[in-house]
Amino acid sequence: MSTHNINTQKVNFKVFRFNADVDYLPYYEDYTMEVTSEEVVLDILNRIKWDLDGSFSYRRSCRHGICGACAIKLNGRATLACKENMNDMIKLFGNDITLEPLSIKRAVKDMIIDKADFWQKHDAVKPYLISDIDEYPEHEHLVSPKQAEELDDADLCIQCGACHYACPVVEINDEFFGPAAFAKAYRFEADVRDEAGTERLTEMHKEAQGVWDCVKCFECAEACPKDINPIGKITKLHLMLFDKGLATSTVASRHAVGFKNSIAKHGMLDEGTLVLYSEGPSIIKHIPVALQMFRKGKIVLPWNMPKSDNLDEIQKLVKSSSTAKF
Amino acid sequence: MVSEIDNIELRVATKEDAKNAQAEIDFILNNNGDETVTGLRDELQQCMTDNAGAFRTGESLEIAIAKVKELHKRFKNIRIKDKSKLFNTELQEAIEFGHMLDYSAFIVESAIARKESRGAHYREDFESRDDENFLKHTMAYMDDKGDIRLDYMAVKLGKHELKPRTY
Amino acid sequence: MKKLKYALFTGCTAKQSTPEQMMSTLAVAKKLNIELIELTEASCCGASHLQDYDDFLSLVLNARNIAYAEKHELTMVTICNTCQLNTAMTKHRLDNNAELKAKVNEKLAEVGLEYKGTSNVIHFLYAIIDDIGLDKIKEMVVTPLSQFNIAPFYGCHNIRPSELQNESHKSKENPYNPTSLDDLIIACGGMNVDYTEKNKCCGFHVELQAPKTASILTGNAIAGAMDGNADMMVTPCPLCHLKLDTQTKHASEAIGREVELPILHMQQMLGLALGCPADELGLKHHLSKVNFV
Ligand code: SF4
Ligand code: SF4
Ligand code: SF4
């Protein structure tokens, strides 16, 4: 039998406060509380509001990890407040805990942010089944368990925005769809009932907004409270783009393909040739740095390009295993 | 089913209703008492759990109604800190609490009058179902003073056979 | 101390654009009494791009690399975060999916190889922390870096996805509050600098297709370290190193502020502390100034 001990410990909270109506600048309020091992982060938010300061504001609804309202940042970590146990957070970060909204620059009031950009991106990827169905269908559209597995849990997204506001590219590039929207796009692209053809997928290939601008930092995978692994879906969208022949020749697509070419030739990556192949004539812009690098012995000339031993094996495998086309 | 919903008569909202709603909000925002909504709500929750849960008696329900009336009065003496117009969840919680008080009164008054047990209404002082007197819906109306008048409406039978639950 | 022996997966950058990373790895290994068997047969890991084009080929190639480490019956150490990610991810997927493993092995059989799943894949940073220990390393330091504030730059793929990366080593890392590199700095006698960007992305992987994004991320990282009063930055990833060391001009332009710091590979910092001669550490291959030595 497991014994269950409830314990309490003192935690110092530093809490982001801001009311866009009256405050010129945000500030932090300190609260010290005895926290029991049974409490989740949302209980702390509730206690601040109910016991200490009624004006403290945050979103919440279900308290069950399903409405997606309560996502905030705890010591920089995207956190679904009603899901995470305080003890686990204390284990990760110690007894000094900072509570902030998911995105400080979008803060409206305390933990509440303006999620408009999140919803715009969400809407932009056509987050619905595109399919011609009878108004009065005679039977349901059967989806086998195996086909349903293809969604790879992308349908479990609760639109909490944790990944979106953890993504460094969203912060820099206004056009970037962001991880949640990509996961959503994948959810419908992977659905056997969807007949969108190319209309959704081509949007994924476009420069700046599409999958190629992802920096592969895995922040989204780390942030997601539902283990949806948005970057995994981004990879699958990449593969779909090549598979359906929608990956037109761009710097980005040539960059991915260039690896195969280089490996087939040397086993190793030929860095210089990869850049040349990817950039084409735009290579010019790299020349000043390339010259500096050359002077510092950082560029290997083509005739000195190292090759993997047993290169024939690699070449054989590239031939026999590769099915992708470009 | 759908047709039944279609037949529901809805009262048209009037300017008066809007004024009342506005007055409710103004009251909460501007009242300068010394009770907190959270404190009152805790008391209400505790009292309703203790006295008006699934298992209840005439006696416990009387305790509950007294408490609800007391809280109704004390609600007139609240103060909230957040006066802002932006995402004011403290105001929202106060509005909700006012309504909780009203619904608590409806629940308890109805339960006092229903001297039988039925479903999740289990009167420990009237343990059996009494179809003769209580096979009917309770309709409860609150007047301006907060007093509740009860009325009853016939149950439309026919879909299910009427018989005691013996499981 | 028992001699440690690993199979070394150098990755491609160590052979081309960051020769100093290769040199310093070997120099440090010598000091720490580690024998490294270089996997000269290995191919590129695909650098997290090949799998966007041809996932299966990427699995086959990485499995082949690991198969060579298995042949030596050695743990594979990587010296690049992205190599670590791609190799460990391949291992994770094959070890958890018998069907996929069989498919990959069918291909490897064509060249007389087999992926068994018997060799661990671990980044050099964690290998030395796990197998030698920070205390021991500290004892071996002959030139403590005590006059330096050193900003750790972890690089994404050593700390995320945390589940995967923590699988490969004993010293568990919190991706929101990583400590390994800080601890190593302290063991080398330096002062570790805390700053927001230390566990953020350098932007390397979009340098060609989204140069602005890449430059801003690099700029923010160096600026964060500078604001933390760092004398230098240190990283376990050659790709981060390339970005931070060679792209300062673009980074400065992108964020509208002059940024530059000496950027050391983790192995170079350790090498300095362990008393390796500067020329063995390849400092002459840096673009940004390393004038503190
Ligand atoms: S992996 Fe890509 S989508 Fe995910 S957070 Fe990083 S940049 Fe954004
Ligand atoms: S993918 Fe995960 S983190 Fe992103 S919005 Fe959906 S549930 Fe939230
Ligand atoms: S990640 Fe880079 S350095 Fe490492 S093997 Fe791949 S291409 Fe080479």
Ligand code: FES
């Ligand atoms: S309150 Fe609904 S997800 Fe947390």
